[in-house]
Amino acid sequence: MKFILGKKIAMTQVFLPSGEVMPVTRVVAGPCTVVQVKEKQAVQLGFGDKKEFRLNKPDAGHLKGLTPVAHLKEFQVEKTDGIKRGDVVALETFVVGDVISVTGVSKGKGFAGVVKRHHFRGGPASHGHKDNLRAPGSIGAGGVQRVFKGMRMAGRMGGDQVTIHNLEVVEVHPETNEIYIKGAVPGGRNGLLEIVGEGELLMKKTEIKNEIKQEQAPEVAPVEVPVETPVVAPIEEAAAEVVTETTNS
Template sequence: MSIGMIGKKVGMTQIFNNEGLSIPVTVLQIGHCTVTQIIQKPETTHTKIQIGYEYVKPNKITKAERGHFKSKNLPCFKHLKEYKTNDKDNIHIGKNLNVGELKVGNYIKVSGNSIGKGFSGYQKRHHFSRGPMSHGSKNHRQPGSIGAGTTPGRVFPGKRMAGQMGNKRISIKNLEIIEINQDNNTLAVKGSVPGKSGNLIQIYKN
């Protein structure tokens, strides 16, 4: 696997191809990302690459992080992410990674946090059917039975019930790159990407 990168989701729009068909795309702003650490263990065949994204003032991070960047003569970064790669020949500490590493037509995997929807009930969260809506019914949006009484005498873990909805780590594979703008360091991928505009996302080249 090649090195991944960090960026932010800009939003969604549409692009018209040569045949006049509308393609829904998500615009992502990727990098600049800087290689901050390279770890190669003799018992493994792959190399771990740590990259930093988004500059930050030194007083906004911990003392240990400041020492980590100072030892390598690098500026301070707000976000750090570690990737595995087999291509270690062209990598060195301090190298900048941007959309120039990608090409139109490549397929990437995008990971990010989905939009949080708060505490949600059974119908919204798990698409349960509702109860009767007739007069006298007291089971419109109630959960109903959640398990047997005597045996086993408890509720099994993982029972679908009301609770937190969204705000989970979601990965979407094989998103095709439709357009790349190196001036703004943005790219457009076909389809949707988890999260709302401004969310932090990670991409991996297939």
């Protein structure tokens, strides 16, 4: 299984050799750094740029020696042989014609009623049916004094994790890290996407730099201190001064 993280840019269209117009979604995929290899069952990838001073201490320790990333996602793998921390998932792992699954968070629609949220038909619009055109109707029988779980009612719409299967890769541009996917993918612009397909995962090997930044003390220029030479009076003069002071006293 191969996988990569990406960011939705916009929808556009491409012309096939037959002249047919195909709607596609332009996605920036990668580069994704392997942040952690969890034993033999999962790999954690990092994607997106983030300034180092915005990392808290746990994230800074978790990403030590790596470039700071904005998003972290785990992918289940059959085996982690040959995958090491610091490796980069190459976009070339996906080729034109691959069938992939794309997972993202759908656009938020806010609080919506049952007609918009669950496609209820609504009540009749004839006479005698006042103010119940878009009403939900009955939410349960009278014999059970509760509402069953899962009852379709009004509420917040959108903002859910959605996966679309059987999408096709139309174009791959490694020089710009862009991949064109046939059709629409979940979410809005700049939304995070998980792209998964069948095949071999290609990695770019890199070395982790464990550099410790040492603070260098500022250089202090030497200061010349003048040395005072002590003045010592001759012994005879000193003795004469003592005798004079004694006589006067």
